[in-house]
Amino acid sequence: MDITDVDLNLLKVFDALHRKQSVTQAGDLMGLSQPAMSFALSKLRVLFDDPLFVRTSRGMQPTARAQQIAEPVQRILALVSNEVLPSSGFVAEHSERQMVLCMSDIGEMVFLPRLMRVLDERAPKLRIRTLALSPEQLEEGLDAGDVDAAIGYFPRLVNSSIRNRALYSHTFVCIVREDHPHIGDRLTAQQYQAAEHVAVQADGRGMGILDRELALRGVARRIRFSLPRFMGVPFLVAESDMIATVPLAVGRRFAEIARVRLVPLPWAITGYDIHLHWHTRYHHDPANRWLRETLIELLADFPSLGPVED
CATH class of the missing domain: 3.40.190.10 (Periplasmic binding protein-like II)
Structure with a gap:
């Protein structure tokens, strides 16, 4: 292969196909029709003497050769885009981006x-x-x-x-309603386990760390409400005797928008970054x-x- 045979636009087509694994979706990304994308793919196959992408039930899957050159092609395109081509610059004050x-x-x-x-x-x-x-x-x-x-x-x-x-690192805090009848400025382990809880259950979130930390201490929460998001938590707590354990920054935000206050946890719980x-x-x-x-x-x-x- 001679470098004079390489068209930068073909590398952009290759990159789009590798990321989308669909001729149609890659064409949408490039602003090209499906016939134009198919023609470009045929030129790529000749250029690299390899099928590059094979149609399967899971889309256009890359060959071993395509996998080998995918990252270098990305680096080349990024280098050209960010450091070779003249930049119009970015002026935050005037940008409508x-x-x-x-x-x-x-x-x-x-x-x-x-x-x-x-x-x-x-x-x-x-x-x-x-x-x-x-x-x-x-x-x-x-x-x-x-x-x-x-x-x-x-x-x-x-x-x-x-x-x-x-x-920064998130730590955890409890929130209770402002006039909670049984919980004052401190919260004991017995009170924590006896109370009904509002909990946020979200896979892959930092709250999973809280669950693991409590499990290590043999602490089981009596979860009355389980939510996928945080926004409903302070309003449930403000209207009940339930409590909730949330990241500290979130608890402080809740204290600004709802009738809740912050109380330290009975244990030192490891946070997350x-x-x-x-x-x-x-x-x-x-x-x-x-x-x-x-x-x-x-x-x-x-x-x-x-x-x-x-």
Whole structure:
């Protein structure tokens, strides 16, 4: 193969096919018709002297040769996009770009108000869209450039092409209604186990750490309400004698919007780290870098919030 035979657009087609494993979906990503994609694929097969993608019941699956060159092709495209081609630059003050963030409902409650205030001051036309994705969906979204960054607890996100930075650690706290008849400023282990609980059950979330920590101590909660999200928790607690165990930052937010107060747990429970994630391909992208730096700055004082008063 001679490098003069290589068309950069063909590499973009290859990358789209590798990520989508569908001629139609890859064509949608590239803005090309299915016949045009099929023609490009035939040229790729000649160029590499390999079928590259084989049609199966699970879509267009890459051959061993395609798997071998997939990551180098991604690096080449990222290098050309970020460091070779002239950039129009990114001016946050004037940008009308939509940035996509993946975060849980915790993130929306805790991070977005802070981010909104910063954007109002520095990037008033910038638009934010949030998504809640599984680790598998998030990995694909970051890889495809459909997601600019993710904030949260994603222990299964281990793709070596995805970078991350630890932001701060979440600890846990109990919330009870302001005028709870039996629980004062402190909560005993007996009270914790005797009380009815509102619990959030979400696979892969930090709350799984709480479940494991309680199980290690032989603590069983009497769960009255089990919810998939956090938003309903403070309102159930505020209208009952039930209690809930939530991340500290979430508990503080709940105390601002509902008639609940914070009470320390009877035990020292191990917390979990919140990370910022982004894809290596967009590490040097000006808009992505500005977003990351902004998020790191506005979350920098979270560790200084300290624990709830004991």
